[in-house]
Amino acid sequence: MHxxxxxxxxxxxxxxxxxxxxxxxxxxxxxVAQNFSANxxxxxxxxxxxxxxxxxxxxxxxxxxxxxxxxGTLDPERRAAIELAxxxxxxxxxxxxDPVLIDRSPPRCALAVALAARHPRAIRLNAAEFRGLAGAAxxxxxxxxxxxxxxxVIGLTGxxxxxxxxxxxxxxxxxxxxxxxxxxMGCAASAIVAACxxxxxxxxxxxxxGLILIGIAGEVAAARAHGPxxxxxxxxxxxxxxxxxxxxxxxxxxx
Amino acid sequence: MHxxxxxxxxxxxxxxxxxxxxxxxxxxxxxVAQNFSANxxxxxxxxxxxxxxxxxxxxxxxxxxxxxxxxGTLDPERRAAIELAxxxxxxxxxxxxDPVLIDRSPPRCALAVALAARHPRAIRLNAAEFRGLAGAAxxxxxxxxxxxxxxxVIGLTGxxxxxxxxxxxxxxxxxxxxxxxxxxMGCAASAIVAACxxxxxxxxxxxxxGLILIGIAGEVAAARAHGPxxxxxxxxxxxxxxxxxxxxxxxxxxx
Amino acid sequence: MHxxxxxxxxxxxxxxxxxxxxxxxxxxxxxVAQNFSANxxxxxxxxxxxxxxxxxxxxxxxxxxxxxxxxGTLDPERRAAIELAxxxxxxxxxxxxDPVLIDRSPPRCALAVALAARHPRAIRLNAAEFRGLAGAAxxxxxxxxxxxxxxxVIGLTGxxxxxxxxxxxxxxxxxxxxxxxxxxMGCAASAIVAACxxxxxxxxxxxxxGLILIGIAGEVAAARAHGPxxxxxxxxxxxxxxxxxxxxxxxxxxx
Numbered sequence: 001m002h003x004x005x006x007x008x009x010x011x012x013x014x015x016x017x018x019x020x021x022x023x024x025x026x027x028x029x030x031x032v033a034q035n036f037s038a039n040x041x042x043x044x045x046x047x048x049x050x051x052x053x054x055x056x057x058x059x060x061x062x063x064x065x066x067x068x069x070x071x072g073t074l075d076p077e078r079r080a081a082i083e084l085a086x087x088x089x090x091x092x093x094x095x096x097x098d099p100v101l102i103d104r105s106p107p108r109c110a111l112a113v114a115l116a117a118r119h120p121r122a123i124r125l126n127a128a129e130f131r132g133l134a135g136a137a138x139x140x141x142x143x144x145x146x147x148x149x150x151x152x153v154i155g156l157t158g159x160x161x162x163x164x165x166x167x168x169x170x171x172x173x174x175x176x177x178x179x180x181x182x183x184x185m186g187c188a189a190s191a192i193v194a195a196c197x198x199x200x201x202x203x204x205x206x207x208x209x210g211l212i213l214i215g216i217a218g219e220v221a222a223a224r225a226h227g228p229x230x231x232x233x234x235x236x237x238x239x240x241x242x243x244x245x246x247x248x249x250x251x252x253x254x255x
Numbered sequence: 256m257h258x259x260x261x262x263x264x265x266x267x268x269x270x271x272x273x274x275x276x277x278x279x280x281x282x283x284x285x286x287v288a289q290n291f292s293a294n295x296x297x298x299x300x301x302x303x304x305x306x307x308x309x310x311x312x313x314x315x316x317x318x319x320x321x322x323x324x325x326x327g328t329l330d331p332e333r334r335a336a337i338e339l340a341x342x343x344x345x346x347x348x349x350x351x352x353d354p355v356l357i358d359r360s361p362p363r364c365a366l367a368v369a370l371a372a373r374h375p376r377a378i379r380l381n382a383a384e385f386r387g388l389a390g391a392a393x394x395x396x397x398x399x400x401x402x403x404x405x406x407x408v409i410g411l412t413g414x415x416x417x418x419x420x421x422x423x424x425x426x427x428x429x430x431x432x433x434x435x436x437x438x439x440m441g442c443a444a445s446a447i448v449a450a451c452x453x454x455x456x457x458x459x460x461x462x463x464x465g466l467i468l469i470g471i472a473g474e475v476a477a478a479r480a481h482g483p484x485x486x487x488x489x490x491x492x493x494x495x496x497x498x499x500x501x502x503x504x505x506x507x508x509x510x
Numbered sequence: 511m512h513x514x515x516x517x518x519x520x521x522x523x524x525x526x527x528x529x530x531x532x533x534x535x536x537x538x539x540x541x542v543a544q545n546f547s548a549n550x551x552x553x554x555x556x557x558x559x560x561x562x563x564x565x566x567x568x569x570x571x572x573x574x575x576x577x578x579x580x581x582g583t584l585d586p587e588r589r590a591a592i593e594l595a596x597x598x599x600x601x602x603x604x605x606x607x608d609p610v611l612i613d614r615s616p617p618r619c620a621l622a623v624a625l626a627a628r629h630p631r632a633i634r635l636n637a638a639e640f641r642g643l644a645g646a647a648x649x650x651x652x653x654x655x656x657x658x659x660x661x662x663v664i665g666l667t668g669x670x671x672x673x674x675x676x677x678x679x680x681x682x683x684x685x686x687x688x689x690x691x692x693x694x695m696g697c698a699a700s701a702i703v704a705a706c707x708x709x710x711x712x713x714x715x716x717x718x719x720g721l722i723l724i725g726i727a728g729e730v731a732a733a734r735a736h737g738p739x740x741x742x743x744x745x746x747x748x749x750x751x752x753x754x755x756x757x758x759x760x761x762x763x764x765x
Contacts, residue, residue, distance in 0.1 A: 038693035056615040105311040183293035227492025237737025438548035482747025
């Protein structure tokens with residue numbers, strides 16, 4: 001079991017592995033998020049691919065190192081792509097679910113529930129989305145129970161982030177309010193989490209590492225930014241330049 | 256009737272209401288514009304949503320505070336989404352039409368004419384698009400007549416912007432030539448106009464406020480930018496930081 | 511035949527013509543690349559259009575000054591749009607093929623082979639994509655032979671770029687490693703190449719000019735950037751400000 005004080009080292013090590021191995025992360029993500037998510041992955045050292053075409057997605061996913069399934073701007077083509085992609089991922093390709101805005105749309109919520117039952121390595125979501133998925137307000141208990149039942153790590157993001165696999169859990173107090181002022185920041189966080197799963201087999205460590213990395217990059221960026229425009233640019237530079245010393249200095253973790 | 260000299264105060268007040276109420280603006284907009292429009296809305300204090308899926312758009316629109324219908328990169332799915340969205344908006348949710356490039360495509364123009372007949376609160380367009388929609392070159396007279404007949408406020412943008420509801424009108428001489436060097440700037444202006452309609456029931460004031468806000472943000476951004484790349488970033492920071500004093504100082508309005 | 515030392519002047523002249531004539535470049539490109547490609551075209555002085563709707567694309571292409579066909583995130587709608595667009599382009603509208611990631615997907619590769627047989631003025635690709643298309647590793651010989659057989663100029667990009675029409679060839683040693691850290695940079699390069707074809711009838715000169723312009727803009731941007739985020743912003747400013755003196759000073763060409 002990883003005590004929180006080991007996690008900054010783990011996050012730095014996971015980032016080093018991403019840069020060394022350059023894992024390809026296949027993203028089924030919404031149109032608003034595609035460009036920014038791809039740039040976030042590249043800045044961290046990973047390689048994005050994004051096709052959702054039915055005749056090629058299985059091939060793209062089968063050879064990928066991780067898969068992100070994001071339900072934003074859901075359409076018939078993406079629904080079909082998700083089914084093909086999750087099948088192609090099978091047991092070999094770790095995948096992460098981002099159930100965007102399922103609290104706003106019953107059909108989207110039903111799909112998210114069905115996907116969560118297929119054991120994604122991690123589910124990254126906010127409080128309203130957790131309520132939609134689990135039928136309960138998020139608390140240490142409900143999060144841990146849901147994670148244990150589904151055998152997926154839960155990464156709940158908000159003012160503070162909570163990661164739990166049912167047994168272990170950590171609260172991450174990194175990040176900056178400007179992150180909520182840039183569209184697709186949560187989607188990009190999920191993409192980084194997926195990149196971490198590509199190089200780290202322990203799902204709890206991978207999920208926590210991803211949220212620590214994006215949160216600290218956000219803090220570094222906020223110190224240089226003058227608003228949400230410069231912030232969205234600076235977070236890419238910050239991710240690209242992030243090092244172990246910066247991670248150790250900024251990480252604010254609690255059990 | 257608002258004299259132009261009241262409009263800067265109205266614009267500042269509308270912006271304050273957007274920041275306080277955080278209205279959700281549902282955007283059916285083209286793929287090129289989605290990310291930038293979402294970031295412009297967030298920078299101004301509003302909340303974007305963007306789905307075009309047939310099985311959920313009615314629900315998203317019915318609970319939204321305003322709707323934007325933008326005809327750029329029109330495709331069958333967006334056509335269907337527009338019909339569902341305008342029906343769901345009904346009388347309750349104010350909606351804004353942006354008839355992008357209808358001068359270039361007869362089927363797109365036909366759709367724009369049909370939509371204009373369904374009484375959007377405002378139509379934001381350029382001179383060529385007005386010609387396509389109204390069959391006449393834009394002038395004080397043709398604009399006012401078209402606005403009065405359709406019961407929609409017209410917001411014509413270009414070197415100078417003209418807003419008219421048939422009775423009242425104002426010419427806005429804000430903005431910067433760099434705005435024409437960033438893709439989707441007009442679409443983003445329409446999104447801001449929609450956000451203003453979410454918090455301001457007077458359609459003339461809401462439309463003028465939106466164009467004043469984006470125009471002044473453009474001027475502030477241009478003073479800090481070194482080209483179209485930095486400009487597109489700085490306009491988000493400028494919108495986020497815009498205050499009543501800056502609006503009062505920069506507004507250049509004529510009856 | 512243009513010796514490499516004439517090419518910087520030609521590139522500067524082509525850029526001047528783009529700024530003077532403002533050619534419209536219709537882009538069928540992937541969702542990840544649309545916004546950035548449009549901004550790159552605007553920064554260079556061209557005008558982008560991006561619709562892929564079946565009922566209007568022929569009209570958009572027939573009146574365009576150049577066409578870009580990019581195979582990234584291929585889907586049924588884009589497949590249909592490509593067929594309509596290439597037919598509408600006919601002999602009059604020069605078009606450029608960008609066979610993105612065809613090495614990863616057999617159906618995409620088959621489409622690229624069929625399109626290459628329809629004589630695009632130029633094909634912009636990387637080494638893996640050339641292998642997929644031509645069935646051979648890229649070398650001076652295989653590139654020249656493929657270009658001569660297909661009557662298309664080949665623009666191979668990578669650490670160094672090679673442009674050949676079978677008879678003439680040039681190696682371009684401009685650019686910066688950060689270009690590989692921004693998504694859609696290759697797609698944007700292809701868009702710039704298409705803009706050059708809109709104003710320069712000699713396909714070899716147009717293709718070389720496009721790759722010289724984006725490569726030098728990349729170097730200027732890298733000198734001002736602190737990472738991939740600021741780089742993607744600065745390359746737009748650099749393209750917008752690029753002049754003949756900067757091109758002459760930076761061009762690194764070999765026969």
